Amino acid sequence: MRCDVAVVGAGISGALITESLTEAGLDVIVLDRRGPLLGSTPASTAMLQYELDTPLCHMAARIGQDRAERIWRRSRLAVDALRERTERLAIRAATATRGSIYLDGNVLDADGLAQEAEARRRAGFEVELIGPAAVRERYGIRGRHAIVGFGNYSADPRRLTAGYLNVAIARGARLYAPADVAGIEAGADGVVLETTEGRTVRADHVVFATGYEMLKGIPRKGNTIMSSWSIATAPQPRRIWPGAAMIWEASDPYLYIRTTPHGEVICGGENEEIADAAQRDALIAEKTRVLARKLGRLLPMIDPTPAFAWAGSFGNSPVGTPTIGPIPALPNCYAAMGYGGNGITFSMMAAQMLRGLITGTNDPDSDLVSFHRDF
Numbered sequence: 001m002r003c004d005v006a007v008v009g010a011g012i013s014g015a016l017i018t019e020s021l022t023e024a025g026l027d028v029i030v031l032d033r034r035g036p037l038l039g040s041t042p043a044s045t046a047m048l049q050y051e052l053d054t055p056l057c058h059m060a061a062r063i064g065q066d067r068a069e070r071i072w073r074r075s076r077l078a079v080d081a082l083r084e085r086t087e088r089l090a091i092r093a094a095t096a097t098r099g100s101i102y103l104d105g106n107v108l109d110a111d112g113l114a115q116e117a118e119a120r121r122r123a124g125f126e127v128e129l130i131g132p133a134a135v136r137e138r139y140g141i142r143g144r145h146a147i148v149g150f151g152n153y154s155a156d157p158r159r160l161t162a163g164y165l166n167v168a169i170a171r172g173a174r175l176y177a178p179a180d181v182a183g184i185e186a187g188a189d190g191v192v193l194e195t196t197e198g199r200t201v202r203a204d205h206v207v208f209a210t211g212y213e214m215l216k217g218i219p220r221k222g223n224t225i226m227s228s229w230s231i232a233t234a235p236q237p238r239r240i241w242p243g244a245a246m247i248w249e250a251s252d253p254y255l256y257i258r259t260t261p262h263g264e265v266i267c268g269g270e271n272e273e274i275a276d277a278a279q280r281d282a283l284i285a286e287k288t289r290v291l292a293r294k295l296g297r298l299l300p301m302i303d304p305t306p307a308f309a310w311a312g313s314f315g316n317s318p319v320g321t322p323t324i325g326p327i328p329a330l331p332n333c334y335a336a337m338g339y340g341g342n343g344i345t346f347s348m349m350a351a352q353m354l355r356g357l358i359t360g361t362n363d364p365d366s367d368l369v370s371f372h373r374d375f
């Protein structure tokens, strides 16, 4: 088979990239070793935040203020673009725009939170810093300081991914699964992919959007595999706090909480560096108890009883930034490694950047996420 671009991986990254490339008029083939929506994406709690897991003040200390501010601002643009594009394409994915509250914890205490609020204001973000009395009055949470943020997004990740894939397929993209890419021959004239099922795909460019399962020959950039556990309650719309703000903590391990449009409460966290799926799943019962207990303690007005519990894996990067761009020593091949708890925000960033890199308009922020960066 022949195409302009072959995208390997049909999760949210592959879907957003394929949609964007087909809009640019390119002929795209998508290959997935399992099928669409069978990687990390369906496990995602899908809090689509511009606010990154690594606080801006900590990121600035690691990579410099200028680069940290640029990454944070670019994340904001990615979330805004995802919201605007999803609405324009009329993709129905139980989406919602929500504020957020970021609670003090063992990563940032009350003073640290104040510094973080200052760093974000300096970078141009609208934030509000509130003390325990206001946190309790507004959200029913006791004894915590918080940064209030605005304009984050949430979605059903399966419907979001399916929606973007369907738009791309309607424009002529072709999706093949199972198609397990095992061989890559990359040269200046293009790339040949071989699948274990015996398919050969010749493409001008290839994008690897394989989640945490990176092929041999692609540098890891210090990334590791994390496991995360989640619970969802039964619908309880009358008990939801005002504005249904997303809640997360400046803690390690942290807790993250959002609601669905039906009033279910989704709560995740307790992340651990476990790569083995069987080991991860064996912990579901234990992690479910911990998450329900922490959820009930933090939000006494809701019923924290889990109606559903699950676990998933994702990649984690040393500074909490993604790796997006040309793969060294593999001409015409690109990676979209949208790692970390902000994975889907980074998937959108990858869709924007790779479109620019492949169509030749380039991207002014690609140095921040390239394989050649020094962090």
Ligand SMILES: Cc1cc2nc3c(=O)[nH]c(=O)nc-3n(C[C@H](O)[C@H](O)[C@H](O)COP(=O)(O)OP(=O)(O)OC[C@H]3O[C@@H](n4cnc5c(N)ncnc54)[C@H](O)[C@@H]3O)c2cc1C
Residues within 6 Å of the ligand: 008, 009, 010, 011, 012, 013, 014, 031, 032, 033, 034, 035, 036, 037, 038, 039, 040, 041, 042, 043, 044, 045, 046, 047, 048, 049, 179, 180, 181, 182, 209, 210, 211, 212, 213, 215, 228, 229, 230, 268, 311, 312, 313, 314, 336, 338, 339, 340, 341, 342, 343, 344, 345, 346, 347
């Ligand atoms: C429990 C949990 C909660 C999360 N919460 C959030 C959150 O709140 N907000 C957020 O932004 N992110 C969150 N994330 C992270 C986010 O979900 C992931 O970053 C994102 O889903 C990754 O999407 P992807 O398309 O890059 O990878 P995946 O969804 O894993 O898709 C990769 C695809 O590539 C295919 N593939 C792999 N290798 C090959 C090969 N050799 N040949 C062919 N196909 C191949 C796989 O079969 C798979 O379908 C969470 C993740 C988990 C697990």
